[in-house]
Amino acid sequence: MHEQRPLAVTMGEPAGIGPELVGMAWRILRHDAQCRFVCLADPRFLHRRLRAAGIDVPIVEIDAVPEAGLRFADALPVLSLDSPVASGEPGRPDVADCPAVLEAIHTAVALVQDGACRALVTSPVQKETLYLSGFRFPGHTELLGQLAARRGGPAVAVMMLASAQLRVVPVTVHVPLADVPRLLTTDLIVSTGMIAATDLARRFAIPAPRLAVCGLNPHAGEGGQIGTEDRDVIVPAVDRLIAAGIAASGPHSADTLFHPVARTGYDAVLAMYHDQALIPIKTIAFDTAVNVTLGLPFVRTSPDHGTALQLAGTGKADPTSLICAIRMAAEMADRGG
Numbered sequence: 001m002h003e004q005r006p007l008a009v010t011m012g013e014p015a016g017i018g019p020e021l022v023g024m025a026w027r028i029l030r031h032d033a034q035c036r037f038v039c040l041a042d043p044r045f046l047h048r049r050l051r052a053a054g055i056d057v058p059i060v061e062i063d064a065v066p067e068a069g070l071r072f073a074d075a076l077p078v079l080s081l082d083s084p085v086a087s088g089e090p091g092r093p094d095v096a097d098c099p100a101v102l103e104a105i106h107t108a109v110a111l112v113q114d115g116a117c118r119a120l121v122t123s124p125v126q127k128e129t130l131y132l133s134g135f136r137f138p139g140h141t142e143l144l145g146q147l148a149a150r151r152g153g154p155a156v157a158v159m160m161l162a163s164a165q166l167r168v169v170p171v172t173v174h175v176p177l178a179d180v181p182r183l184l185t186t187d188l189i190v191s192t193g194m195i196a197a198t199d200l201a202r203r204f205a206i207p208a209p210r211l212a213v214c215g216l217n218p219h220a221g222e223g224g225q226i227g228t229e230d231r232d233v234i235v236p237a238v239d240r241l242i243a244a245g246i247a248a249s250g251p252h253s254a255d256t257l258f259h260p261v262a263r264t265g266y267d268a269v270l271a272m273y274h275d276q277a278l279i280p281i282k283t284i285a286f287d288t289a290v291n292v293t294l295g296l297p298f299v300r301t302s303p304d305h306g307t308a309l310q311l312a313g314t315g316k317a318d319p320t321s322l323i324c325a326i327r328m329a330a331e332m333a334d335r336g337g
């Protein structure tokens with residue numbers, strides 16, 4: 001007998017592929033009791049978009065979350081938003097739709113924090129459009145850290161991308177590459193590594209996780225001859241992680257850390273910047289990798305990809321990563337959150 005409470009899934013950017021993927025995911029998961037979910041969306045918009053994209057999905061607008069579990073096998077349950085989607089034209093994000101995008105996220109988070117839903121799964125947002133509307137967080141990850149902190153939870157949320165073949169954690173995330181050396185501190189690497197190790201045990205059932213820490217510079221700096229950050233910032237961080245009882249190693253040359261044999265030597269990689277982490281995992285497992293936020297008092301996952309504007313409205317986007325994200329959220333929630 002599965003837990004009756006559904007997962008909360010947001011619609012994401014209306015001009016992107018998120019709304020279509022939610023419909024496609026429902027078609028595949030509708031008889032999977034563990035993965036029942038409620039979608040936070042404008043139901044009229046969602047119906048319009050799915051029909052236009054040729055995705056045959058019945059939608060049921062529900063008034064209360066418990067109805068979602070009862071209706072899920074027959075129709076995609078949608079909890080309506082106060083803010084309607086004003087534009088939602090495929091491929092053309094509009095700041096006028098940002099209130100609906102953000103309301104979906106905030107409502108879904110509150111449902112999870114209040115215990116009405118088991119976990120949060122977010123569809124991709126168009127970050128540039130949100131920034132133009134005044135959104136002041138780099139992405140969901142940092143917003144969720146802030147929302148958790150407001151309820152007394154931990155304030156630091158850490159991004160991980162996880163697949164069967166590889167898990168990666170970028171220490172710095174959505175910042176200009178030129179700022180990375182300044183932002184990369186021993187304290188930041190240590191705190192990120194501690195959260196990663198804790199959540200690999202708690203959420204991934206890996207009791208003594210092995211962390212491989214990347215260098216920043218080519219060949220991890222060649223002892224300070226090609227950049228000093230590896231020697232002065234990263235080595236002390238690895239030492240502190242080891243002293244804290246974590247099986248950390250490094251700094252490793254990043255260029256040779258991701259081939260199949262190297263991947264047998266660790267459970268996750270701590271990468272120093274966004275692309276050092278995300279290029280290897282999206283190359284190896286673009287269709288199945290999941291973005292999971294560590295350090296939160298609740299489970300949040302998301303597909304690894306973005307809004308794919310050029311595919312929006314075509315019904316041709318691949319829903320596999322979203323389905324993997326829903327399955328991972330359900331499994332983590334059932335393991336105890």
Ligand SMILES: NC(=O)C1=CN([C@@H]2O[C@H](COP(=O)(O)OP(=O)(O)OC[C@H]3O[C@@H](n4cnc5c(N)ncnc54)[C@H](O)[C@@H]3O)[C@@H](O)[C@H]2O)C=CC1
Nearest residue numbers: 123124125126127128302304305306307308311317318319
């Ligand atoms: N969690 C989130 O909210 C995320 C949001 N984004 C946002 O998405 C927007 C677009 O980002 P991009 O860098 O262009 O990455 P993207 O992932 O949207 O697209 C990159 C390439 O992958 C393809 N692609 C992506 N998802 C696909 C799918 N499900 N099926 C088939 N092909 C797919 C696209 O067509 C494109 O060729 C940006 O505003 C970015 O900030 C990006 C990543 C995560």
Ligand SMILES: NCC(=O)COP(=O)(O)O
Nearest residue numbers: 138139140141142291302
């Ligand atoms: N590149 C990954 C990404 O953009 C995910 O960001 P977030 O919205 O999950 O914080």
